[in-house]
Amino acid sequence: MRDARSAGAGKRRVVPPARRRAALWSLAGGAVLTAAATTVMVTGTVPLAATGAAGRPPAGGAPTSTALSPAPTADGRTGPGPWRDPLTSAEIERAQQLALAQDADLRTASENVERERGRPQYLGTDLAESPPSVGGAWERKVVVRFYDYSDNTLIHKTVDLLSQKVESSRTVRGVQPPPTPEEAREALALLLADPLGDGLRQDYAKATGGALTRVDQLRVHGWVYTPQGTQRGPLRACGTERCVQVSTRVPDDGPRIDASSYVINLSDRSVHRLRAMSGGPSS
Amino acid sequence: MKKVFRPLITAASLALLLPSALPAAAVAADATRTGADAQRTTARPCSPDYVIERTLRGGGTWRMCWHDTRLEGLVLEDISFQPRGQAEPIRILHRAALAQIHVPYDNGTAEYYDLTEDELGAHVNPLRPKDCPGGALKQIRSVLATRGETVSGLCVTTQERGFAFHGDNYDLPRSVHGGNEAQQGQDLVVYTVNEAGHYHYINQWNFSDDGTITPKLGAAGNLSPDDFNAADGTGWPLGEGSKAYSTNHYHNVFWRLVFDPDTTPTSRIEQYETRQTGYSAKEPRTPLHKTTLKSVEKETGGLTDANAQRWWRIVSEQKNTDGHPRSWEIAHHNPTRYTGRPFTEKDIYFTEYKAGERYASDNRKSPELGRLEHVGQFVDGEKLTRPVVWVHVGYHHIPRDEDQAPMPVHWQSFQIVPRDVTAMNPLTPDHLRLPRYNGDGRHPAHHPPSDKGGK
Numbered sequence: 001m002r003d004a005r006s007a008g009a010g011k012r013r014v015v016p017p018a019r020r021r022a023a024l025w026s027l028a029g030g031a032v033l034t035a036a037a038t039t040v041m042v043t044g045t046v047p048l049a050a051t052g053a054a055g056r057p058p059a060g061g062a063p064t065s066t067a068l069s070p071a072p073t074a075d076g077r078t079g080p081g082p083w084r085d086p087l088t089s090a091e092i093e094r095a096q097q098l099a100l101a102q103d104a105d106l107r108t109a110s111e112n113v114e115r116e117r118g119r120p121q122y123l124g125t126d127l128a129e130s131p132p133s134v135g136g137a138w139e140r141k142v143v144v145r146f147y148d149y150s151d152n153t154l155i156h157k158t159v160d161l162l163s164q165k166v167e168s169s170r171t172v173r174g175v176q177p178p179p180t181p182e183e184a185r186e187a188l189a190l191l192l193a194d195p196l197g198d199g200l201r202q203d204y205a206k207a208t209g210g211a212l213t214r215v216d217q218l219r220v221h222g223w224v225y226t227p228q229g230t231q232r233g234p235l236r237a238c239g240t241e242r243c244v245q246v247s248t249r250v251p252d253d254g255p256r257i258d259a260s261s262y263v264i265n266l267s268d269r270s271v272h273r274l275r276a277m278s279g280g281p282s283s
Numbered sequence: 284m285k286k287v288f289r290p291l292i293t294a295a296s297l298a299l300l301l302p303s304a305l306p307a308a309a310v311a312a313d314a315t316r317t318g319a320d321a322q323r324t325t326a327r328p329c330s331p332d333y334v335i336e337r338t339l340r341g342g343g344t345w346r347m348c349w350h351d352t353r354l355e356g357l358v359l360e361d362i363s364f365q366p367r368g369q370a371e372p373i374r375i376l377h378r379a380a381l382a383q384i385h386v387p388y389d390n391g392t393a394e395y396y397d398l399t400e401d402e403l404g405a406h407v408n409p410l411r412p413k414d415c416p417g418g419a420l421k422q423i424r425s426v427l428a429t430r431g432e433t434v435s436g437l438c439v440t441t442q443e444r445g446f447a448f449h450g451d452n453y454d455l456p457r458s459v460h461g462g463n464e465a466q467q468g469q470d471l472v473v474y475t476v477n478e479a480g481h482y483h484y485i486n487q488w489n490f491s492d493d494g495t496i497t498p499k500l501g502a503a504g505n506l507s508p509d510d511f512n513a514a515d516g517t518g519w520p521l522g523e524g525s526k527a528y529s530t531n532h533y534h535n536v537f538w539r540l541v542f543d544p545d546t547t548p549t550s551r552i553e554q555y556e557t558r559q560t561g562y563s564a565k566e567p568r569t570p571l572h573k574t575t576l577k578s579v580e581k582e583t584g585g586l587t588d589a590n591a592q593r594w595w596r597i598v599s600e601q602k603n604t605d606g607h608p609r610s611w612e613i614a615h616h617n618p619t620r621y622t623g624r625p626f627t628e629k630d631i632y633f634t635e636y637k638a639g640e641r642y643a644s645d646n647r648k649s650p651e652l653g654r655l656e657h658v659g660q661f662v663d664g665e666k667l668t669r670p671v672v673w674v675h676v677g678y679h680h681i682p683r684d685e686d687q688a689p690m691p692v693h694w695q696s697f698q699i700v701p702r703d704v705t706a707m708n709p710l711t712p713d714h715l716r717l718p719r720y721n722g723d724g725r726h727p728a729h730h731p732p733s734d735k736g737g738k
């Protein structure tokens with residue numbers, strides 16, 4: 001990882017959350033399930049029939065030939081079918097809905113990177129591994145990943161797309177997956193809103209002759225900043241909190257504008273400069 | 284309190300992860316027993332759009348399903364090979380994918396985990412037709428997509444690989460086959476090009492017409508411009524004079540292989556070693572060697588030691604028509620073993636299958652949010668009933684002037700080689716598929732007089 005020892009003398013500025021607004025996701029059926037299951041880390045199977053959402057066709061987007069069809073065979077798992085196809089957009093959207101429908105806390109109390117309440121930060125959805133079994137049965141489950149900025153937790157929910165059930169929910173603190181493009185853009189926005197962003201603005205002006213005023217003037221790529229060993233100073237919370245670094249470049253194959261000496265703590269929305277520049281985009 | 288924190292993997296949670304696996308398996312087994320060949324070959328767990336199926340020139344057919352994940356990228360499942368003349372496909376792998384690319388720099392300034400820190404799998408480059416010669420490009424999900432959510436990033440093609448065999452069986456007149464018995468080999472080749480920072484990795488799988496699988500990772504792209512902070516001993520001067528030292532680093536690549544040979548994951552692992560035991564009594568005192576077998580019963584890590592000539596095979600419960608257990612050998616050696624981290628200490632690991640053990644390192648980001656950090660910790664002496672194989676191939680990259688720019692591709696690979704899967708070479712021409720060419724060549728009944736006088 002990037003040299004943690006150089007991270008001592010950053011300047012800490014807390015930027016107030018932008019665009020704060022309460023936003024509830026409208027869910028299929030609009031039902032709210034007050035599942036007590038959210039109080040344990042690994043929850044059991046909660047039939048989604050209780051939410052009125054079970055058996056619905058995937059919401060949103062035109063399902064392709066592989067979206068949730070054909071219907072499961074008698075045992076729900078075997079036989080020819082699209083069980084192991086790449087996920088369709090409709091399935092990914094459906095999996096998010098199912099994952100949230102069961103979790104009232106996540107639907108109401110969580111926050112995304114922009115600090116919108118009731119919207120956990122969506123990180124991604126993957127087709128889950130189908131365990132090897134004698135005779136070769138296959139499953140179609142997905143893992144939906146969220147980050148909750150309200151309490152710095154990473155949440156993985158396993159959803160069975162055939163039964164339309166949330167099968168388990170896992171929560172952990174101190175694990176920081178790579179930032180999404182959305183989070184990287186927010187980090188750049190925080191940097192640009194900070195006096196520490198002056199260097200970036202100057203470099204941009206030098207490279208392009210124009211003024212850098214908006215995030216969308218740059219392509220941004222982010223990665224997680226993880227301090228190593230015992231850490232003092234303003235970045236010591238990184239790891240437990242979600243800190244990222246970004247690299248930027250002018251769109252359409254323009255020049256790189258170096259920003260890798262900054263660390264943006266997305267959890268407390270503060271911006272820091274590493275004492276000595278080291279490291280950069282991965283490998 | 285909103286969430287309760289406690290250890291992630293418990294027996295109960297594992298049970299939750301595997302609902303109805305057994306009843307479903309029973310149904311599937313019944314279907315297999317009663318099903319016709321046709322049904323078995325078409326009963327893929329994916330739809331036709333996501334089947335990769337290719338009959339190669341030698342007559343063998345490879346079949347598999349593919350999908351993608353954001354970290355691993357290309358995942359191949361249900362991989363089978365049907366040798367020419369075999370009534371049914373022979374299942375080899377349940378699932379195969381990359382498990383980590385660990386890139387530590389020699390001067391300690393950087394240590395990258397390209398799968399888990401960069402979501403390598405989500406960063407699939409679009410390919411042009413000329414990037415996939417003779418093949419077909421398929422759409423695959425990528426965050427690099429500029430329109431929609433996918434790029435034409437998966438290439439499925441064939442490649443020549445030179446001689447598959449070249450021989451002379453002596454007892455057939457040469458006029459029968461017009462010279463030596465010889466055939467050019469052909470591979471089914473599947474790849475994506477994924478980027479992590481300045482590197483482009485070619486995640487390639489070759490499936491040969493003789494039943495061999497060659498997973499290979501090509502490191503390409505550009506040297507990281509941010510890692511030019513080395514000195515003598517930790518880097519190499521690039522560019523004019525010696526102003527800039529590009530930092531030496533390792534690419535420690537891991538693959539994770541979930542075998543289910545002949546459609547059962549309950550395979551065995553065997554370890555073989557060959558050592559010199561002495562010399563023959565007579566002059567010229569020829570060195571004697573002995574190969575010994577050790578059954579690997581429990582989770583373990585192993586070294587591809589040059590002196591012991593150690594290798595492993597995954598042994599099926601099924602036998603070939605010669606009565607030998609079918610097996611697949613891991614043909615592997617690790618040229619530059621990185622000793623700096625516990626998960627790179629061994630060249631190969633065998634672990635009991637567990638959900639939540641997905642990445643060779645940085646595994647707490649596994650879909651199950653595994654409690655354990657790396658494959659070294661997965662190995663804890665548990666009995667192996669459904670073994671998972673983790674193969675580690677290192678490479679110490681000392682940059683050279685030629686690495687700029689773009690960098691020439693450097694490959695890291697190993698092979699999964701069939702051992703006694705078929706009774707003979709699956710490419711053996713029909714006129715040689717005779718008992719006398721299979722087995723004890725000294726037996727008179729198998730060795731009619733030939734026009735060349737024999738040996």
Ligand SMILES: [Cu+2]
Pocket residue numbers: 502532534680
């Ligand atoms: Cu390299």
